[in-house]
Amino acid sequence: IEETLVLVKPDGVARNLTGEILRRIEAKGYSLVDIKLIQADRGLLAAHYAEHEGKPFYIPLVEFMESGPVVAIRVAGNRVIEGFRVLAGTTDPTTAAPGTIRGDLGRDWGLKVQQNLVHGSDSPESAARELELWFK
Numbered sequence: 001i002e003e004t005l006v007l008v009k010p011d012g013v014a015r016n017l018t019g020e021i022l023r024r025i026e027a028k029g030y031s032l033v034d035i036k037l038i039q040a041d042r043g044l045l046a047a048h049y050a051e052h053e054g055k056p057f058y059i060p061l062v063e064f065m066e067s068g069p070v071v072a073i074r075v076a077g078n079r080v081i082e083g084f085r086v087l088a089g090t091t092d093p094t095t096a097a098p099g100t101i102r103g104d105l106g107r108d109w110g111l112k113v114q115q116n117l118v119h120g121s122d123s124p125e126s127a128a129r130e131l132e133l134w135f136k
């Protein structure tokens, strides 16, 4: 069975949307395998977002992700990597489709980084790497 890493980002935790996001994952039929509330440190975030180092949104992204606790979730199910990305919606919450987590619950707050509530691994390789980082 395939597994993915989902993060409820600090904006989702601060807005008390963790339960709503878990509800959508469970209602879709995926299984929660492991879950924890964690204050990520700079080292974990640098490893997690290594592919974005040097991009203009990289520093605001890391600062945002360390601004408060996140909920890390190991989620399982057939094609869950792709399936959760569809549940989440596209990166920009302003234009993410209604019916998705980002489209229904997110918007542009006029900040330097897109605060878009959730992260989901984008490939089997990313999922394996990220699950190893967040669930050692």
Ligand code: GTP
Binding pocket: 057, 061, 090, 091, 112, 113, 114, 115, 116, 118, 119, 120, 121, 122
């Ligand atoms: P994740 O699931 O969080 O990885 O989102 P994603 O895969 O949809 O986006 P990506 O991996 O490309 O970027 C990681 C995060 O950086 C996004 O979720 C946004 O928070 C932020 N980000 C990405 N692209 C931009 C951008 O063009 N502008 C700004 N301001 N933020 C961005």
Ligand code: MG
Binding pocket: 120, 122
């Ligand atoms: Mg990504």
